Amino acid sequence: MKPYRSMLFVPGQKPSWVDKGVAAGADALILDLEDSVPSGMKDEARAAVAAVIADKGAETALWVRPNPLVSGLLGADLEAVVRPGLAGLFLPKVFTALDIVRIDAVVSHLEQRNGLEPESIPLIVTFETATSMAHCEEIAGAAPRVGSLLGGTGPDADVGRELGFEFTPEGLESLYLRSRILLACRAAGLHHPICGLWQDIHDVDGFRTFAEDNRRLGYRGIVVIHPSHVAPAHEVFTPPPDRVEFYREMIAAFRAAEAEGHAAIDFRGRHVDIAHVKTAQDVIDLAEAVAGR
Numbered sequence: 001m002k003p004y005r006s007m008l009f010v011p012g013q014k015p016s017w018v019d020k021g022v023a024a025g026a027d028a029l030i031l032d033l034e035d036s037v038p039s040g041m042k043d044e045a046r047a048a049v050a051a052v053i054a055d056k057g058a059e060t061a062l063w064v065r066p067n068p069l070v071s072g073l074l075g076a077d078l079e080a081v082v083r084p085g086l087a088g089l090f091l092p093k094v095f096t097a098l099d100i101v102r103i104d105a106v107v108s109h110l111e112q113r114n115g116l117e118p119e120s121i122p123l124i125v126t127f128e129t130a131t132s133m134a135h136c137e138e139i140a141g142a143a144p145r146v147g148s149l150l151g152g153t154g155p156d157a158d159v160g161r162e163l164g165f166e167f168t169p170e171g172l173e174s175l176y177l178r179s180r181i182l183l184a185c186r187a188a189g190l191h192h193p194i195c196g197l198w199q200d201i202h203d204v205d206g207f208r209t210f211a212e213d214n215r216r217l218g219y220r221g222i223v224v225i226h227p228s229h230v231a232p233a234h235e236v237f238t239p240p241p242d243r244v245e246f247y248r249e250m251i252a253a254f255r256a257a258e259a260e261g262h263a264a265i266d267f268r269g270r271h272v273d274i275a276h277v278k279t280a281q282d283v284i285d286l287a288e289a290v291a292g293r
């Protein structure tokens with residue numbers, strides 16, 4: 001899956017907001033059919049989202065958050081949005097790996113029917129139930145189209161209610177959960193775990209600190225709910241140019257030494273062997289991927 005530094009929510013019934021998200025420079029937009037859409041506007045939102053995908057899907061990474069399987073609305077959502085131009089599905093309120101297997105089967109059918117490549121619609125799984133958190137490892141490996149996991153631990157929403165914790169900016173109450181989801185993601189070979197969610201729209205400094213803490217933990221992008229959070233998200237999750245250049249020079253020095261029969265070097269006071277070179281290359285690859293947008 002492509003590395004997304006920012007994924008910005010847009011209510012499905014407000015397609016005019018899509019242009020604001022694009023103007024903000026978000027790496028991807030999540031067109032929401034779930035919580036931000038009033039129950040009486042679901043049909044209107046589906047039609048609006050389908051139209052946006054058809055119109056802008058070729059130029060913008062458009063994901064859709066459908067309603068959960070347990071709602072009884074998922075089938076109609078998928079019928080409307082699984083079409084050319086859809087970048088992927090952002091799944092809420094998953095419970096077990098069987099949910100993923102069932103959704104995978106429906107999406108596979110719709111891909112075939114609508115002329116899409118098999119497994120071309122990836123899934124990002126969000127963990128909002130205690131059951132799903134307890135089974136995140138099985139969920140991560142439930143289907144090849146699972147592309148990433150979301151370690152979402154914002155205040156006063158589904159996760160906090162499910163677990164009963166009180167949110168703090170320091171995040172100690174959710175550190176185990178975020179770490180376990182991250183480990184499940186990496187163990188399944190998924191290299192771009194997503195974090196979220198900072199809900200204080202006006203506290204941009206708090207958002208930045210929250211994003212930095214999650215990046216240090218190992219997350220590579222964040223879900224945002226306001227365009228003003230896109231730019232700081234990119235600053236946090238884009239490898240700094242000086243770090244990238246340092247790693248390029250380090251790799252070059254190592255390769256030169258390797259050609260002379262050495263397996264380790266002293267590079268500017270640092271011990272460097274092949275393990276450090278692989279880590280450096282990962283950072284360079286990430287920087288090149290986000291620069292190529």
